[in-house]
Amino acid sequence: MKTKAGKLSKTAKNDMITYGMVIAAYIIVQILVSTGHVSSLVQGLLVPFCTYSIVAVALNLTVGILGELSLGHAGFMCVGAFTSAVFSLACKETLPSVPRFAAALLIGAASAALVGFLVGVPVLRLKGDYLAIVTLAFGEIIKNIINAIYLGVDAEGLHFSMKDALSLGMSEDGLMLIKGAQGVTGAPHDSNFTVGVVLLLITLFIVQHFIRSRTGRAVMAIRDNRIAAESVGINITKYKLIAFTISASLAGVAGVLYAHNLSTLNALPKNFGYNMSILILVFVVLGGIGNMRGSVIAAVLLTLLPEVLRSLNDYRMLIYAVVLIVMMIFNWSPNMIFLRKRVRQRLAAGREAGEEV
């Protein structure tokens, strides 16, 4: 992405700022941790910061670049989390941790991509709010089904049931992988902050290069005017599916990171339900639709905010709600946008007047 003069183009510079911000934040946090300035509360949040940043960037690809509202990204995260956790648990003894995590990552991303593709084929035919409600429905279905799965492995191979643990008919030395609503227990603890930051950088790299690519521009053309895009020969379904599948697969990566940071993985309404999908959407909208750096900042700030307010106990979610409403009105209200413009003009005029004197 270099121009003839050897200078970075504006977009490339913008991308570099994003990477630089993440790397700088990583270095500062590492220094603070090593000098003991970070409380254990915040240390416990470092991996969730990365997880939510990745999934926010992934959703921003769907909302900001593809221009469709998805309320099911927690479902894709759930798929990535469970497939990778099952794999890691099954290979806990046989593989060393680095290749195991790498393989788990690929499996999580690939399975989320597959589910994203399967969901995308029917869903992307719909538009607007209908699309939103169907993605929400798919997210809930995924969570419901995972809660009903029993999976075990023993010398005879894999055992699968949707009823209960007994009907698996496992031999005694077998290993339970998924225990229905009790989820996956004992997957290795392979995620850490460094891994999270590396995955976040890879995600940003993939998304930002996708946006600048020919495919990405086709996707944005569809977002801006579907009919015009179709009439210049862009295959709408194909490009929409590509963007949606990549977005789902990156959400799966966030799920892998999430799963390997926990000792017990459950599919609860809190972590993989529609509430989570909505929370991710809040990160995206507050950070700026289509702005990847904004998504990362919003995800980190909004994950931190309830924890910082923890001393206020019962009032913290109330304050969170008020902050959310006020920020939305301040950022998006046509009157406020006008007011901000006026204030800026007034300031600029004042500065000019000051210079003249």
Place this chain on the structure above:
Amino acid sequence: MSFAAHLISGISLGSVYALIALGYTMVYGIAKMLNFAHGDVIMIGGYVVFVTVSGMGMNPLAGIVVSMAACTVLGVVIERVAYRPLRGASPLAVLITAIGVSYLLQNIALLAFGSDPKAFSNVVTLPNLELFDGQLVIKSVTVVTVAVSVVVMIGLTLFVKKTKIGRAMTAVSEDKGAAQLMGINVNGTIAVTFAIGSSLAALAGVLLCSAYPSLTPYTGSMPGIKAFVAAVFGGIGSIPGAFIGGILLGVIENLSKAYISSQLADAIVFSILIIVLLVKPTGLLGKQVQEKV
């Protein structure tokens, strides 16, 4: 007889969904926004009745009237403070604000009443209906719920078709700008819509809590989502559609809980929604709008 019993309790649940969905669909049809806080207005309506009837010993009917009035005011205030400043902004921004309002209402209720479930006393004190020598008992609250939702659906249809405000609503929903040029007070019409939707939510809240007597700050959120699904199912913006969607959703949910799997009931409901939308992308009774270039 057990099938009939499951079917009837499904219709009862469906009538509650239908009442909530009517409010959703009215607001969506006119303001073109997903009011995610609608489910939480239901919960507030339930708490108002809980306080007035169980706490202050008021007559249940008076309690319901107070609750409807309180929710009407609440709906109008929410619209004025949170949604009106964002008129003309991106629909996503409005959606997120609605989510913020939903969190706000839940946490206000959490602070005021705590998170432990409140036992809600049934406000319908009529005798139960017994059919076939007592083989099939229909609870009075079921009969009342179904009757109320049918009356409300017919009433709303007539209101929208016959009255001046109702026709102003139709005009605003079709074209805000043109309606304003014709001298319709757009903001006022939208406020009236919110008032009607919220008072219906209060009614739905009372009936929901009478049928399923446990009230927490999160009581409204899942029925709210289900009712939204019902509204989309029936074709969002359509009043009879919301009614049919609500009833169907309740019946499907109850029958799949009884005969297939209680764990997968939600998954089944959502799968049927997806199948319906794939066959008919605008819902059962939704209007197909031709796209112009």
